[in-house]
Amino acid sequence: MATPLNKRVLTDAGFKGSEVEKAGPDDLIIAIEAANEEALESPVARVEEMLSSRESMKAEEIRPRSLASAVKVMSDANLALISIPGRFAKREAMNALESGLDVFLFSSNVPREDEVELKEAAKARGLLVMGPDCGTSIINGVVLGFGNVVRRGSVGIVSASGTGIQQVSTLLDGEGLGLSHAIGTGGNDLSEKVGGTTTMEGIRLLEEDEDTRVIVLISKPPGPKTSAKILNAASGSNKPVVVNFLGEGDAGASKQVRAVTLEDAARMASGFVNGKRTGAHPFSVSESRVRSLAQSESSEMSKTQRYIRGLYSGGTLCYESQVVLTPLIGEVFSNAPLKPESRIDDATVSRKNACIDMGSEEFVVGRPHPMIDYSLRKNRLLQEARDPETAVVLLDVVLGYGSNEDPAREIRHTIASAKKLAGAGRRYLSVVASIIGTREDPQDLQKQAKELASVGVVLMPSNAQAARFAALVASRGAVGRKLFGNER
Amino acid sequence: MKGKEPEKRSILKQKLKVINLGIEIFADDLKRQGVEVISVDWQPPAGGDEELLRLLEKLGA
Numbered sequence: 001m002a003t004p005l006n007k008r009v010l011t012d013a014g015f016k017g018s019e020v021e022k023a024g025p026d027d028l029i030i031a032i033e034a035a036n037e038e039a040l041e042s043p044v045a046r047v048e049e050m051l052s053s054r055e056s057m058k059a060e061e062i063r064p065r066s067l068a069s070a071v072k073v074m075s076d077a078n079l080a081l082i083s084i085p086g087r088f089a090k091r092e093a094m095n096a097l098e099s100g101l102d103v104f105l106f107s108s109n110v111p112r113e114d115e116v117e118l119k120e121a122a123k124a125r126g127l128l129v130m131g132p133d134c135g136t137s138i139i140n141g142v143v144l145g146f147g148n149v150v151r152r153g154s155v156g157i158v159s160a161s162g163t164g165i166q167q168v169s170t171l172l173d174g175e176g177l178g179l180s181h182a183i184g185t186g187g188n189d190l191s192e193k194v195g196g197t198t199t200m201e202g203i204r205l206l207e208e209d210e211d212t213r214v215i216v217l218i219s220k221p222p223g224p225k226t227s228a229k230i231l232n233a234a235s236g237s238n239k240p241v242v243v244n245f246l247g248e249g250d251a252g253a254s255k256q257v258r259a260v261t262l263e264d265a266a267r268m269a270s271g272f273v274n275g276k277r278t279g280a281h282p283f284s285v286s287e288s289r290v291r292s293l294a295q296s297e298s299s300e301m302s303k304t305q306r307y308i309r310g311l312y313s314g315g316t317l318c319y320e321s322q323v324v325l326t327p328l329i330g331e332v333f334s335n336a337p338l339k340p341e342s343r344i345d346d347a348t349v350s351r352k353n354a355c356i357d358m359g360s361e362e363f364v365v366g367r368p369h370p371m372i373d374y375s376l377r378k379n380r381l382l383q384e385a386r387d388p389e390t391a392v393v394l395l396d397v398v399l400g401y402g403s404n405e406d407p408a409r410e411i412r413h414t415i416a417s418a419k420k421l422a423g424a425g426r427r428y429l430s431v432v433a434s435i436i437g438t439r440e441d442p443q444d445l446q447k448q449a450k451e452l453a454s455v456g457v458v459l460m461p462s463n464a465q466a467a468r469f470a471a472l473v474a475s476r477g478a479v480g481r482k483l484f485g486n487e488r
Numbered sequence: 489m490k491g492k493e494p495e496k497r498s499i500l501k502q503k504l505k506v507i508n509l510g511i512e513i514f515a516d517d518l519k520r521q522g523v524e525v526i527s528v529d530w531q532p533p534a535g536g537d538e539e540l541l542r543l544l545e546k547l548g549a
Contacts, residue, residue: 025536061527062526063527063528063529064526064528064529065528065529065531066528066530067507067509067528070507070526070528071507073526074505074507074524074526076505077505077506077507077526078499078502078504078505078506079499079504079505079506079507080506080507080508080509081506081507081508081509081510081514081515081518081525082509082510083508083509083510083511083514084509084510084530084532085532088532088533091533092509092530096507101507102499106510106511106514107510127499128499139499139500139504140500140502140503140504142504142518142521142523143517143521144514144518145514180500181500205498205499205500206500208498209498209500401517401520401521402513402514402517442520
């Protein structure tokens with residue numbers, strides 16, 4: 001639609017002219033870039049066909065005009081999935097609660113006061129509001145929003161982070177374990193203002209749920225008051241609780257253990273399910289294999305290539321990487337930093353070691369999320385490849401419902417070009433990635449892995465391991481002592 | 489809709505039946521998973537007209 005924002009995006013992409021200028025928010029613009037007139041014919045014909053068949057498509061489905069009339073059509077509906085613009089979200093979510101529906105609220109930019117009001121209203125009715133700003137939930141095996149096709153099992157998750165659920169659930173799936181439910185709370189639930197209403201409710205629901213044997217809590221570190229409240233609820237629980245406030249690791253009471261990374265959280269949860277705890281290892285494969293792989297990645301690098309550049313679609317994965325990298329290589333700059341002083345001045349240009357959350361507000365305004373649309377990350381990848389200081393580009397590739405249909409096909413050529421570009425400057429660019437996915441995902445983990453490996457991407461089984469490996473390569477093996485030195 | 493159920497059953501114990509408002513891909517993904525879903529043809533109130541919206545909000549509509 002020709003909103004001012006979309007028009008700006010189009011103009012930036014090179015579609016200028018009076019047609020674009022004249023179009024208003026009620027007009028649909030279809031912009032096609034083609035090499036010549038001839039190449040335009042088939043897409044234009046297809047568009048005309050789609051536009052003329054629209055009426056017949058509409059007739060197949062009943063599309064009520066409001067939530068109230070939808071409830072009349074589906075009288076036994078029990079959940080509203082809301083992803084309309086944030087400023088309208090409260091009104092509709094409140095309508096849903098008043099109709100007795102639980103709510104999954106994907107919309108972001110919902111004012112904090114509205115969030116508090118919605119969550120209080122839900123609590124009074126015995127209902128759950130997952131969100132606002134909730135990316136993922138898996139209820140009874142059904143993925144809501146962005147999520148992977150994982151086994152059913154006995155681990156229950158309550159998480160303020162969608163990609164947190166995706167990483168932990170896919171790692172558990174890889175070990176043959178599964179989820180009872182994953183309850184997304186929305187990114188602000190553990191802020192001091194909201195105070196963890198949905199998190200507390202989620203813990204209670206999983207405690208009562210007979211399919212759940214272990215509970216995993218995932219969030220960036222909350223404020224002190226909310227943290228104390230949640231930890232208190234966790235230690236008083238009738239089930240073992242793994243608390244993953246990313247980066248915080250102290251051991252707590254007996255029933256509550258603290259995981260520093262998402263990978264730790266998955267390992268600890270599986271320890272509880274299997275009845276045997278396993279120690280932490282920096283990599284799934286042996287030290288000698290990892291070292292020789294890192295050695296071969298760095299052997300043709302030039303001396304100028306010193307830095308890691310992480311380009312992330314998942315905000316929590318970006319954060320986890322900083323948690324892993326900082327003790328190994330020192331300060332990591334970011335637009336979503338661990339500490340305010342590490343904030344990068346300009347997120348569009350990397351500086352020293354940097355991890356960029358490309359799903360943050362400054363990048364996604366007027367565009368689809370980078371898990372869907374890889375174009376910004378592709379451009380950035382080439383930009384990093386041109387920088388003589390870049391040693392390793394670190395990527396997350398997130399599969400599952402909601403994400404890009406074929407990420408490997410999407411980025412494969414760009415990765416090959418980036419490597420060539422570095423090669424032309426007598427450098428070797430290492431590209432390290434982790435794929436967050438399963439074999440059952442629509443994109444198929446195995447197929448994605450094969451295609452990425454074919455263009456020279458080093459794949460690691462988790463985001464944390466990808467970050468560790470990048471540090472090993474960029475430091476020419478020097479961080480090996482920190483990584484392997486104190487292994488049990 | 490009021491007072492239909494005195495004690496709300498936990499969402500975790502129910503088969504999901506979903507009303508979708510907004511991004512259509514979410515409804516499509518639910519259908520692919522065999523979930524019953526109905527999509528609302530949602531439009532912003534007052535046709536998204538900022539001025540009219542402010543007036544409506546003032547009136548408490």
